[in-house]
Amino acid sequence: xxIVPLTPSTGGILQPNQVIGRDAExxxxxxxxxxxxxxxSALRRSGKSSLLSKLNAELNRDKAFRAIYLNVEGxxxxxxxxxxxxxxxxxxxVIKEKAISKVDKAFDKLLGxxxxxxxxxxxxxxxNKRRQVWEKQLDELLLAIIESNPNRQIVISLDEFxxxxxxxxxxxxxxxxxxxxxxxxxxxxxxxxxxxxxxxSIGIDLVLDKLKRAGNNIGQPLNHMxxxxxxxxxxxxxxxLAQCFNMGCELDLSEAEMKSICELGENIPYYIDAxxxxxxxxxxxxxxxxxxxxxxxxxxxxxxxxxxxxxxYPNKEDSFLILNFLSKEKNPKTEVxxxxxxxxxxxxxxxxxxxxxxxxxxxxxxxxQMKKEQRTYQFKYEILRKWWKINKSY
Numbered sequence: 001x002x003i004v005p006l007t008p009s010t011g012g013i014l015q016p017n018q019v020i021g022r023d024a025e026x027x028x029x030x031x032x033x034x035x036x037x038x039x040x041s042a043l044r045r046s047g048k049s050s051l052l053s054k055l056n057a058e059l060n061r062d063k064a065f066r067a068i069y070l071n072v073e074g075x076x077x078x079x080x081x082x083x084x085x086x087x088x089x090x091x092x093x094v095i096k097e098k099a100i101s102k103v104d105k106a107f108d109k110l111l112g113x114x115x116x117x118x119x120x121x122x123x124x125x126x127x128n129k130r131r132q133v134w135e136k137q138l139d140e141l142l143l144a145i146i147e148s149n150p151n152r153q154i155v156i157s158l159d160e161f162x163x164x165x166x167x168x169x170x171x172x173x174x175x176x177x178x179x180x181x182x183x184x185x186x187x188x189x190x191x192x193x194x195x196x197x198x199x200x201s202i203g204i205d206l207v208l209d210k211l212k213r214a215g216n217n218i219g220q221p222l223n224h225m226x227x228x229x230x231x232x233x234x235x236x237x238x239x240x241l242a243q244c245f246n247m248g249c250e251l252d253l254s255e256a257e258m259k260s261i262c263e264l265g266e267n268i269p270y271y272i273d274a275x276x277x278x279x280x281x282x283x284x285x286x287x288x289x290x291x292x293x294x295x296x297x298x299x300x301x302x303x304x305x306x307x308x309x310x311x312x313y314p315n316k317e318d319s320f321l322i323l324n325f326l327s328k329e330k331n332p333k334t335e336v337x338x339x340x341x342x343x344x345x346x347x348x349x350x351x352x353x354x355x356x357x358x359x360x361x362x363x364x365x366x367x368x369q370m371k372k373e374q375r376t377y378q379f380k381y382e383i384l385r386k387w388w389k390i391n392k393s394y
Contacts, residue, residue, distance in 0.1 A: 021237030162200030
């Protein structure tokens with residue numbers, strides 16, 4: 001591969017042609033989208049948004065697809081979600097002019113029928129009436145998409161969808177949204193034409209579990225979707241990324257030094273980028289790594305891993321105790337060893353421990369392995385274990 005000079009852009013979403021590797025992931029996702037929608041999950045800062053950028057560009061080169069990307073972070077109600085989706089569809093000309101006129105008339109008619117609906121324009125109303133509006137608006141939009149794009153599959157990537165769900169002020173409304181989207185993907189006339197990709201910085205399972213614990217009956221809203229787990233880059237692609245940064249930063253690192261950077265960053269693009277953002281000025285790999293782990297300003301956003309437990313875990317103290325214990329142990333620890341440690345701190349049942357370990361494993365904190373017919377656990381990523389040990393262990 002030809003080395004292309006790149007400079008660090010830690011945290012930014014890359015243009016499709018800047019995304020290193022991920023060709024195999026894009027190919028696999030396109031194959032899946034022909035059959036079903038996707039729930040995309042990965043460690044925070046693993047390049048999910050950049051992958052979606054590359055995927056959408058590839059999809060839009062294929063006449064069988066029409067893809068749009070929508071970042072829904074910051075939205076706190078379904079009315080605003082529908083409004084932003086509609087504006088995006090018009091902006092990217094996914095809906096034709098004739099269909100836009102039809103949608104506008106349908107929207108006006110809906111608002112006329114419900115003159116006391118709670119919308120940004122100053123109305124106020126009950127949730128069930130508001131739902132009748134935004135649900136029908138969504139229905140009109142999706143019908144317009146199909147009408148404007150015959151014989152094509154429409155792929156709508158909802159980045160930070162889990163954050164939006166968590167921020168929707170009324171939990172019942174959030175529950176109704178996931179139920180309605182599930183129905184869209186299951187039923188005519190949409191099931192063969194509309195695909196969604198859910199993606200977010202917090203695991204959607206955590207948000208759905210929170211909704212269930214609040215008493216909302218949401219069933220299994222993801223059981224129709226393919227769970228796509230985004231792994232770090234391959235060794236080959238991570239090394240190629242390091243070569244591109246080496247050239248772009250005008251450094252003269254050896255092959256061994258670049259491989260060391262990839263190893264320290266665990267082939268995660270964000271952390272390779274972050275290391276080069278420091279090395280380009282001080283040219284010391286170990287000091288750059290130490291800076292990332294011990295940055296008092298949280299520039300590299302490790303604190304997110306602590307805060308998401310605080311905000312979303314029902315038994316957060318148990319999770320903190322588990323991570324505290326494992327952060328001090330580089331080698332895997334058995335479930336019994338973990339239980340013995342927690343039992344020295346508080347009263348806890350084996351069943352509760354198993355549930356919490358499973359939550360941490362599903363949420364990408366822990367790796368589970370079977371050794372001598374016993375379940376063992378350790379941090380999935382060494383960089384997170386070291387950060388936790390330095391900043392949060394006690």
